[in-house]
Amino acid sequence: MPVAKKYFEIRWHGRAGQGAKSASQMLAEAALEAGKYVQAFPEYGAERTGAPMRAFNRIGDEYIRVRSAIENPDVVVVIDETLLSPTIVEGLSEDGILLVNTVKDFDFVRQKTGFNGKICIVDATDIALQEIKRGIPNTPMLGALVKVTGIVPLEVIEKRIEKMFGKKFAAEIVEANKRALRRGYEEVKCSE
Template identity: 65%
Template sequence: MPEKYFEVRWHGRAGQGAKSASQFLAEAVVEAGKFATSFPEYGAERAGAPMKAFNRIAEVPIRLRNNVQHPDVVLVVDDTLLGNPEITDGLKEEKILVVNTVKTPEEVKKITGFNGKIATIEATNIALEEIGRGIPNTVMIGALVKLTDIVPLDVVKTKINHAFAKKFSKEIVDANMRAVDRGHQEVKING
């Protein structure tokens, strides 16, 4: 019997935090007692260049090491990438497209042609309001957790507290906690 993985593909631009979000998600999943992998794929390695990151999550050890071809969820960290057909490549209509945008799910559908479930979150705006920087990755993780329950929110928050407290002030840790909460609360889905 083939192993079933829950697969996530992130689309963003280098420097926006998609790689870090993918790694953070994998670490939180492992903390929750599951198996997870995280790995990026870069084109031209420069800030602002399109890039992808991938996660595989399972109840069993993960042996597959290739890129995610048929994701359960696609997260788009930068909505200027929406016109790229690669965004929805391999994404079946019963799966979820999550986009950091001020656009509605209906507007995203018109741009992408994707007829499945589309969720939107104003992640950059939330990050600016809460953290003071336009790095939307913790907000996107909050939205992903809400839409999939792949890892409990309290595990993500514990991981944020543990990982960020080593490097940042209590104010920044608290700001990221609020950002993940807002991502969890404010994500909108069309169906």
């Protein structure tokens, strides 16, 4: 008899340099501040800019004892649509969510992956270019993830951005990242 999962699992797919590791870390820190138990860790192949990589999150109300890669995520986040393939959704049940950074439609994502569950799309790269003036789409993707899962309140992520970036960057950069986060939250669209 299968054991019920005690935590929520997210698998991020991106390319090195697109911020998947940073987004998973920021989500974990925000969830920790919200009183959750968390894990965030990356998995790299070749460690070079542009190489495919994965990052993982586990978030729960109880201490998390498992320390393995996530094989059966509740959500798969794809930061780079060129990675879309049937292997990207391995282990994701039809009850899960596939969240993709793309300008394409749901049919395109479904055709590339063969996934028949809930698909959510957002043009995170364009949001990042407009708001942050850099094409690193992790902040809008984080906003979209918060919207489609409700895993932590958006305000907790905004406070995390202030803490992480406030000491390193000018106030304009902090505000630009918060705008990008909010736009990802507001502009994500889901199939049903």
